[in-house]
Amino acid sequence: MSAKHRTLYDKIWDAHVVEQRDDGTCLIFIDRHLVHEVTSPQAFEALRLSGRKVRRPELTLAVPDHNLPTTARVDADGNRIPIADQESAAQLAALEANAPAFGVRYFGATAKEQGIVHVVGPEQGFSLPGTTIVCGDSHTACHGGLGAWAFGIGTSEVEHVLATQTLLLRKSRTMEIRVEGELGPGITSKDLILHIIGVIGTAGGTGHVIEYRGKVFEDMSIESRLTVCNMSIEGGARGGMIAPDETTFAYLKGRNFAPKGEEWDKAVAYWKTLHSDEGAVFDKSVVIDATEVEPTVTWGTSPEDVVPIGGVVPDPLSFADPSKQKAARASLDYMGLEPGQRMDEIEVQNIFIGSCTNSRIEDLRAAAEVLRGRHIHPNIKWGIVVPGSGLVKIQAEAEGLDKVFIDAGLEWREPGCSACLGMNPDKVPMGERSASTSNRNFVGRQGPGARTHLVSPSMAAAAAVAGRLADVRELSKQPA
Amino acid sequence: MDPVTQVEGGAYPFGMKNVDTDIIIPAHFLKTVSRDGLGRGAFEALRKDPANVFDDPQYKGSPIIIAGDNFGCGSSREHAAWALLDMGVKAVIAPSFSDIFAGNAFKNGILTVVLPQDQVDRLMEVARTDPITIDLESQIVTSPFQDRFSFEIDPFRKFCLLQGLDEVGLTLTRKDAITGYEQRLAQEKPWLARGTGLAA
Numbered sequence: 001m002s003a004k005h006r007t008l009y010d011k012i013w014d015a016h017v018v019e020q021r022d023d024g025t026c027l028i029f030i031d032r033h034l035v036h037e038v039t040s041p042q043a044f045e046a047l048r049l050s051g052r053k054v055r056r057p058e059l060t061l062a063v064p065d066h067n068l069p070t071t072a073r074v075d076a077d078g079n080r081i082p083i084a085d086q087e088s089a090a091q092l093a094a095l096e097a098n099a100p101a102f103g104v105r106y107f108g109a110t111a112k113e114q115g116i117v118h119v120v121g122p123e124q125g126f127s128l129p130g131t132t133i134v135c136g137d138s139h140t141a142c143h144g145g146l147g148a149w150a151f152g153i154g155t156s157e158v159e160h161v162l163a164t165q166t167l168l169l170r171k172s173r174t175m176e177i178r179v180e181g182e183l184g185p186g187i188t189s190k191d192l193i194l195h196i197i198g199v200i201g202t203a204g205g206t207g208h209v210i211e212y213r214g215k216v217f218e219d220m221s222i223e224s225r226l227t228v229c230n231m232s233i234e235g236g237a238r239g240g241m242i243a244p245d246e247t248t249f250a251y252l253k254g255r256n257f258a259p260k261g262e263e264w265d266k267a268v269a270y271w272k273t274l275h276s277d278e279g280a281v282f283d284k285s286v287v288i289d290a291t292e293v294e295p296t297v298t299w300g301t302s303p304e305d306v307v308p309i310g311g312v313v314p315d316p317l318s319f320a321d322p323s324k325q326k327a328a329r330a331s332l333d334y335m336g337l338e339p340g341q342r343m344d345e346i347e348v349q350n351i352f353i354g355s356c357t358n359s360r361i362e363d364l365r366a367a368a369e370v371l372r373g374r375h376i377h378p379n380i381k382w383g384i385v386v387p388g389s390g391l392v393k394i395q396a397e398a399e400g401l402d403k404v405f406i407d408a409g410l411e412w413r414e415p416g417c418s419a420c421l422g423m424n425p426d427k428v429p430m431g432e433r434s435a436s437t438s439n440r441n442f443v444g445r446q447g448p449g450a451r452t453h454l455v456s457p458s459m460a461a462a463a464a465v466a467g468r469l470a471d472v473r474e475l476s477k478q479p480a
Numbered sequence: 481m482d483p484v485t486q487v488e489g490g491a492y493p494f495g496m497k498n499v500d501t502d503i504i505i506p507a508h509f510l511k512t513v514s515r516d517g518l519g520r521g522a523f524e525a526l527r528k529d530p531a532n533v534f535d536d537p538q539y540k541g542s543p544i545i546i547a548g549d550n551f552g553c554g555s556s557r558e559h560a561a562w563a564l565l566d567m568g569v570k571a572v573i574a575p576s577f578s579d580i581f582a583g584n585a586f587k588n589g590i591l592t593v594v595l596p597q598d599q600v601d602r603l604m605e606v607a608r609t610d611p612i613t614i615d616l617e618s619q620i621v622t623s624p625f626q627d628r629f630s631f632e633i634d635p636f637r638k639f640c641l642l643q644g645l646d647e648v649g650l651t652l653t654r655k656d657a658i659t660g661y662e663q664r665l666a667q668e669k670p671w672l673a674r675g676t677g678l679a680a
Contacts, residue, residue: 018661019654023635027654029661031672039557041513052648055658058675067511087511094513105676131672138556138580154558154584156647164651166658170634172579202498203550207579236553238579257678259671267671302498323497323548423507442502442554444525 005279007174008243009209012149012274016132018166028169031131032148033161034117035062035104037095038423039136043159044098055165057103061126064092064109065116067424070386070413073110080110088424102162113256115389115415118142118356122226123391125255129244129271134161139356139439141232145225146252147244147274149209152233173283175208175237176276179216181290186473188366189224190358190437190456192216193231194296196288198306205237208284211276216290217242222251223362230357231439234303243275297343297469298441298454300331305441307343309459309471315339334443335451336431343469346453350434351376351383351410351464352446353457355420358437359388363457364396367437368404370461370472373480376409377467383410384426386418410464422447435463483644484589487571487614490542491607492533495600497548501581504552504560518559519566534567544612546603547574551592552581561588571614573621575600586637587647593621599629616641 006014018027040062047053054060067088075081083089092109099106107113113120118139121127129147134140138152157167177196197204210232217225225242232240249268252258259267294308305328307314316328316339332339337346353359353367364387376383385405387393393415396402402412419426420438427447428434434452437460438445441452453469462472496503509521526532533539545564551574552560561584564572571591582592593614595603599621603612606623613622616638621629640647651658666673 019657021636025634025636027651027657029658029665032675038510042515042558045513046648050648052652056662056675058677061676085511090513091511125678126676128672136556136558138554140556152556152580154556154561154580154587156558156584156587160648160651163648164658165662166651168636168647168651202553203576203578206550206576233554236550236578257676259678263671267669270669327497421507423510440502440554442500444506445502448506448525 005277005281007276007280007282008147008211008241008274009149009174010280012130012132013171015130025168025170027166028132029166030134030161031059032121032126032133033060034121034133034135034140035060035158036066036117036135036137037064037091038066039155040098040158041091041094042155043162044094044102046159047102047162052163054102054104054162058105059165060104060162061121062095062099062104063107063114063117063120064095066417066421067091068109068416069425070384070416070418071425073414112390112394115392116356116359116417118230119359119388119392122146122222123255123389125252125258128252128258128267129248130274134167138233139230141238141240142226142230142356144229144232144239144241145222146248147241147271149239149241151238172209172238173207175205175210175284175286176282177210177212177286177288179212179214179288179290183216183290183293186458186476187293187295188456188458189220189227191296192290192293193228194298194303194306194454195293197231197235197303198296199288200235200286202234202302202304203236205232205235208237210235210237210240211282212240212242218245221362222247223360226360227357231303234439244271295456295459295471295473297459299335299337299343300328301334301441301443302331303439303441303454305331309343309469311343313337313339313341313343344471345468346433347379347468348433348435348453348463349379349381350428350432351380351460352419352434352436352438353460354384354386354388354418355438356388356417357439358457359386359392361392361395363437364392364401365399367457367461368401370458370475371408371464372404374408374465376464379467380409380464383464384413384419385410386413387415389415408464419446421445422450428452435460435469481589481644481646484570484591484641485616487543487591489544489611490539491544491546491603491612492539492542493604493607494533494545494547495604498550498553499547500554501552501557501560502554505557505563510557510559515562517566518563522563522567541568543568543570544614545569545572546600546607547572549575551577553578556580558584561585561590564590573600573603586641589641591616591641593631595621595629595631602627
């Protein structure tokens with residue numbers, strides 16, 4: 001047992017210890033496991049080779065997302081359109097075969113429930129407060145927005161979870177990120193998390209599980225909380241969480257795999273105990289002033305390379321650390337930028353609205369609000385909007401958001417990871433720039449030589465209209 | 481898994497900080513259903529520079545990489561560890577590693593050796609001319625000179641590496657404890673035990 005005054009993470013940890021070894025390592029029970037096509041084939045293959053079974057198939061949910069093309073999946077006659085890329089097709093076929101063979105629930109490529117694992121889990125009520133949630137994907141931290149301890153794992157761990165429903169873990173340190181004050185008008189959860197990563201750096205949370213605390217998070221919708229927790233890994237933390245509250249319970253009630261009836265009441269009573277106790281001590285504490293957060297964009301090739309939209313490209317010499325100076329020079333070279341260049345004068349050719357960070361209904365509404373009655377700038381050669389799941393797509397179409405995007409000159413796609421990572425047909429061409437609502441601006445992330453600027457959905461929409469990075473607050477002042 | 485006791489040989493004096501897993505193995509190489517052959521994609525972008533350290537005949541085939549802070553940050557792809565293995569790498573020495581990468585490396589028998597920056601700098605120098613030895617049993621890195629740097633490693637990981645243990649097999653011996661936990665859970669939090677079975 002941990003100390004008397006426990007953090008949220010302590011409570012979830014304590015509730016999941018199957019047994020503790022002499023060296024302090026614990027066997028931790030895993031409540032929920034999400035599986036996609038890219039990091040699972042070798043795990044299922046290993047089970048097959050060793051003659052092992054999936055211990056608790058009902059605790060795993062499989063859905064393809066990473067390399068599934070986002071173009072039409074069925075033709076006019078309702079027949080599946082084959083995937084052109086042979087390797088992608090083979091990975092998808094492997095998941096399609098492995099899920100039923102091992103008794104795992106599977107949402108296939110053409111199911112309306114299909115989508116990005118981190119959109120599907122919460123949306124289905126599969127991800128729940130107080131649970132341990134894992135997936136072979138580092139953005140699993142996302143589900144922490146529901147008050148879960150969720151983290152990414154490698155393929156060997158995927159195999160371990162499938163075979164044993166546990167993982168051998170050592171307890172992480174805890175880190176509190178307390179945000180004080182309120183966000184200004186037009187400032188989103190994406191701006192906030194980019195700002196936070198800029199403050200703590202990409203290794204700031206290494207070895208830690210983050211708890212985001214403060215009124216800002218209490219006031220946030222679940223979609224916004226998922227966006228914040230999603231990018232915990234960009235700050236180095238394997239997990240990030242926000243204590244569940246009435247907003248969480250209201251979001252989950254009635255969802256497909258969420259508890260029902262008497263069990264629902266029992267669950268809520270338990271979930272209400274899931275918060276850090278008064279007097280609980282965190283190993284590390286960072287305080288952020290919400291009023292300082294501006295619409296935030298990245299200038300470099302690391303998510304910590306952030307600057308307010310009203311700012312300029314920094315001079316590498318402005319960094320004290322010589323290795324950071326070197327990294328900044330390499331970043332600027334790759335990005336084709338000069339120190340002192342105004343961020344809001346940087347022209348973009350590509351717009352990507354989507355990814356597990358920003359493809360939920362609230363994100364699409366925010367982008368559509370900016371684009372309604374407007375058209376994309378002639379600078380924009382390629383712009384796509386990719387809903388996070390089939391259910392998000394259906395909801396968006398019911399609200400007419402698809403028409404807003406199409407009328408503005410953007411493409412409306414099928415759900416998937418899309419242009420967040422260069423492993424499906426959606427890529428940003430070499431040397432061109434994108435304003436992207438995804439989570440990583442690494443070298444080559446959106447395709448070889450692609451130059452990524454991370455932004456919020458409304459800022460991506462503003463960039464689409466302006467043909468350059470732009471302050472959405474300025475645009476909102478002008479009539480559409 | 482083969483037991484790991486010692487890694488000895490040349491080292492790539494790489495030194496780069498914040499090496500993310502997209503740098504180690506770009507996403508377009510992840511479309512495989514096997515663990516083998518990923519070495520061809522390792523450090524692809526960096527290897528476009530003809531002067532890159534990985535294709536330098538002096539270092540090619542070395543079992544050790546010496547890198548900067550925060551090695552392996554970014555995605556959880558175990559393909560990063562498989563790519564290193566496939567290019568013959570058995571150990572990485574750096575001042576710090578991302579948590580997920582360190583776990584993936586361990587599960588594939590790759591040592592992640594954490595040493596302070598000044599010792600890493602010294603080994604960068606050594607690597608330009610001489611081999612380096614990492615002894616897991618004694619937890620010491622040595623050079624043909626007077627260098628002797630001790631490092632920390634999780635005792636459980638050390639035990640598994642030295643014995644070449646299969647972690648899944650090891651956990652399956654604790655089946656009764658897991659079953660006991662599951663029975664308690666089904667009592668206390670029945671909604672959790674049902675999982676996808678809860679759908680209408």
